[in-house]
Amino acid sequence: MAxxxxxxxxxxxxxxxxHARISRGKKNPRIAQAKSYRLPADTFAxxxxxxxxxxxxxxxxxxxxxxxxxxxxxxxxxxxxDSWFRINLVELQSFNERAADATEVVRWSLKRTLPIDxxxxxxxxxxxxxxxxxxxxxxxxxxxxxxxxxxVFSDAGIETVxxxxxGLNLWNAIxxxxxxxxxxxxxxxxxxREFTTAVFRGEEPVFIRxxxxxxxxxxxxxxxxxxxxLRDALRxxxxxxxxxxxxxxxxxxxxxxxxxxxxxATIALNDFAEEVPSHVSGYDAELTACTGVFTG
Numbered sequence: 001m002a003x004x005x006x007x008x009x010x011x012x013x014x015x016x017x018x019h020a021r022i023s024r025g026k027k028n029p030r031i032a033q034a035k036s037y038r039l040p041a042d043t044f045a046x047x048x049x050x051x052x053x054x055x056x057x058x059x060x061x062x063x064x065x066x067x068x069x070x071x072x073x074x075x076x077x078x079x080x081x082d083s084w085f086r087i088n089l090v091e092l093q094s095f096n097e098r099a100a101d102a103t104e105v106v107r108w109s110l111k112r113t114l115p116i117d118x119x120x121x122x123x124x125x126x127x128x129x130x131x132x133x134x135x136x137x138x139x140x141x142x143x144x145x146x147x148x149x150x151x152v153f154s155d156a157g158i159e160t161v162x163x164x165x166x167g168l169n170l171w172n173a174i175x176x177x178x179x180x181x182x183x184x185x186x187x188x189x190x191x192x193r194e195f196t197t198a199v200f201r202g203e204e205p206v207f208i209r210x211x212x213x214x215x216x217x218x219x220x221x222x223x224x225x226x227x228x229x230l231r232d233a234l235r236x237x238x239x240x241x242x243x244x245x246x247x248x249x250x251x252x253x254x255x256x257x258x259x260x261x262x263x264x265a266t267i268a269l270n271d272f273a274e275e276v277p278s279h280v281s282g283y284d285a286e287l288t289a290c291t292g293v294f295t296g
Contacts, residue, residue: 005161006075007032009290012149013081014044014051017059018283019066020290021073025274029291033070034280037062048116050084050142056152063156075159077293078149079286080141082167082210083194086114088138089205090125095134097127106138114140122146128204137205139165166289167196167210173272173292174243175203183240186230188256189285190219190246197226199234207234219248220255227259238262245285 011018021033040058044051107118121140128135189196198208245267253264269284
C-alpha cells in the first residue's frame with residue numbers, strides 16, 4: 001500500500017456505516033474485516049451541500065458497537081458520498097498556493113457556483129496544472145458537519161486522519177492499476193440516490209460532477225443526458241476505456257457502451273483485493289474505494 005494510513009476505514013452514508021480493515025497483501029490489499037451497520041433514520045438531516053449530523057448519540061452508539069466488535073483501534077479514514085461534497089475544477093489567474101491567503105482565494109472562487117456562504121465550507125485543493133492560469137481540483141463540504149463528525153469520532157477514541165469523497169478514492173484504486181499512456185477515460189459511479197460522472201485525460205480530470213437521482217428520470221435517461229452533455233462540452237465521441245462501479249452496473253454499462261461505442265469495464269472487488277471476507281457482499285465499490293485510500 002503506497003500511502004501510509006491506519007488500516008481502518010469508515011464509509012458513512014445517511015443511514016449506514018461500513019467499517020473495513022485493510023491489510024497489506026502480496027500484490028493487492030486484503031480486506032481483513034468488513035461489516036455494515038444500520039444508522040437510525042434521524043442520524044442525518046438533509047441540508048445544502050452536506051447533510052447535517054443531528055443525532056450525535058446514534059452515531060456515537062454505533063461507533064462504540066463497532067469498536068467493541070473489532071478490537072482496539074485509535075485512528076481511521078472516513079469516506080463520504082460524493083454528493084456530500086462539491087467537487088469543482090477551477091482556473092485561477094496568478095495563483096500562488098504558498099501565499100498565506102491561498103485557501104481563502106480558492107474558497108471565494110466557489111462563491112458563484114454554490115448557494116451558500118464560502119466561509120461555511122471546509123476546502124481542500126490540488127493544483128493540477130499551470131500555464132497562463134492555474135487549474136485546480138477543489139473539494140469542499142460544510143465545515144459544521146465535518147467538525148461534528150470529527151468530534152463524535154474523537155469522543156469515541158478515534159482520531160480522524162482524512163475525510164474524502166468515495167468516488168475519488170475509487171478512482172485512485174482504478175487508476176493506479178492502469179498501464180501505458182492513458183487517453184480519455186470515462187468513470188461512472190452509480191449509487192441508490194446519486195451518481196458521479198468524471199472524465200480523465202491522462203492523470204488529469206477534465207470533467208467531474210455528482211448528481212442526485214430522483215424518480216423524475218430513469219438511470220438510463222440520466223446517463224444519456226450526461227453522455228449528450230459530454231459530447232458537446234468535450235467534443236468527444238469515444239473513450240479509451242469506460243469504468244462503471246456501484247449499483248445497476250449491467251444496465252449502466254449497456255447504455256454507456258451504446259452511447260460511446262467504447263470498451264466498458266465493471267468494477268469487481270476481487271480484482272482489487274487479494275482476500276475478501278466470505279460474508280461480505282453488495283459493497284464492491286465501497287470496499288474498492290477503501291483500498292484506494294492507500295494508493296492515491
